[in-house]
Amino acid sequence: MPSETKQNGRVGAALVVGGGIGGMQAALDLAGGGIKVYLADSKASIGGVMAQLDKTFPTNDCAMCTMAPRLVEIGRHKDIEILTLSDVERIEGRPGNFTVTISRRPRFVDESKCTGCGTCVANCPTQTRVQPVEVPAAEIEPSLRVKVANIIARHKNRQGPLMPILQEVNAALNYFPEAVLKYISQETGYPFTHVYRIATFYSAFSVVPRGKYVINVCMGTTCYVRGSERLMDRFAETLKIRPEETTPDMLVTLKGVRCIGCCGLAPAVMVGDSVYGRLTVKEVAGIAKKYAGGNNHGKVNAG
Ligand code: FES
The missing domain is CATH 3.40.30.10 (Glutaredoxin)
Structure with a gap:
C-alpha cells in the first residue's frame, strides 16, 4: 500500500482494520478530518456482526437503521477506500509513518462494473439449483379476494408494486391473513417468503389480528x-x-x-x-x- 506523504513528512493516510460498526465510524471520523482512509476487512463486505442483527440491546433499535446511513456515507466518501476480502500480511515502519502489506483474495467479478443486481447469481451455470418449495394456492374468501384483487390491479403495473399493495391492504384489513399474503404472492409473482418478510419487518404491519x-x-x-x-x-x-x-x-x-x-x-x-x-x-x-x-x-x- 503506498504511503501518502505530506510536505512535513507526516503520513496522511490511515488504515482501519475491521469494517464493523466501530471500524466504519472510525473511518468516517478520520475521513471527516481530511485523512485518506483505507478500510480493510477480511470478509466480502463491510458491516461486521451488526449486519447480521435485527435489533440491538438494550433499546431494541433497528440495527440496519443504525448502520445503513454509515454504509452509504462510506460508499460515497471520496477519501475512503474499502478493501474487502483483504488480510493484513505485514506492517513496517513506526507510528505515524508505516507501510502495510495487504493481500486481497479474488472476488471473481469486476467490482467496477458490478451493480449488485444479483442477475449473475440467478444465472450462474455452476450453481446447484434447488427447486423452490411449492406454496399451496391461497384459499381466500371470495369477497376478500375481490377486495385484494382490486388493490393489486391498481398497483400491479407500477415500478416496485409490492410495498404500495401491502400498505393499502394493511389499511383495509388492519392485518395480513396468511391466505392474503399467499394471494398477493401468486398475483404479483414475488416469492411468498419475500412478501412474508416485508409483512413481518415493519411495525406498521401485522400478521395477527389487531384492534381498531x-x-x-x-x-x-x-x-x-x-x-x-x-x-x-x-x-x-x-x-x-x-x-x-x-x-x-x-x-x-x-x-x-x-x-x-x-x-x-x-x-x-x-x-x-x-x-x-x-x-x-x-x-x-x-x-x-x-x-x-x-x-x-x-x-x-x-x-
Ligand atoms: S425515540 Fe424518537 S420518537 Fe421516541
Whole structure:
C-alpha cells in the first residue's frame, strides 16, 4: 500500500482494520478530518456482526437503521477506500509513518462494473439449483379476494408494486391473513417468503389480528431514557393487557415501537395520526380509556 506523504513528512493516510460498526465510524471520523482512509476487512463486505442483527440491546433499535446511513456515507466518501476480502500480511515502519502489506483474495467479478443486481447469481451455470418449495394456492374468501384483487390491479403495473399493495391492504384489513399474503404472492409473482418478510419487518404491519386502534408507545432510545417504559406499564395496567396484546373486544392493541420520528417530544405515543408528546404517567389512563371506549377523537398534542 503506498504511503501518502505530506510536505512535513507526516503520513496522511490511515488504515482501519475491521469494517464493523466501530471500524466504519472510525473511518468516517478520520475521513471527516481530511485523512485518506483505507478500510480493510477480511470478509466480502463491510458491516461486521451488526449486519447480521435485527435489533440491538438494550433499546431494541433497528440495527440496519443504525448502520445503513454509515454504509452509504462510506460508499460515497471520496477519501475512503474499502478493501474487502483483504488480510493484513505485514506492517513496517513506526507510528505515524508505516507501510502495510495487504493481500486481497479474488472476488471473481469486476467490482467496477458490478451493480449488485444479483442477475449473475440467478444465472450462474455452476450453481446447484434447488427447486423452490411449492406454496399451496391461497384459499381466500371470495369477497376478500375481490377486495385484494382490486388493490393489486391498481398497483400491479407500477415500478416496485409490492410495498404500495401491502400498505393499502394493511389499511383495509388492519392485518395480513396468511391466505392474503399467499394471494398477493401468486398475483404479483414475488416469492411468498419475500412478501412474508416485508409483512413481518415493519411495525406498521401485522400478521395477527389487531384492534381498531393501535396504541404505539415509542420505546426508541430517546423516549426510553425519558421514561416510556413507565408509560407502557401504565397503559398495560389500565387496559388490562400486556404489550403486543389486544383487548378482548378487538378495540385496542398495545404495542411497543422504535422511534416514531418525534424525539423532540419524547416520551411520545402515537395512535393513528394522533401524536401524544411529552406524555406523563398521569395522562396515560385518560388516553387509554378514550380509545378503549371507542372514541378516536384524540387530541393531537404536538407541543
Ligand atoms: S425515540 Fe421516541 S420518537 Fe424518537
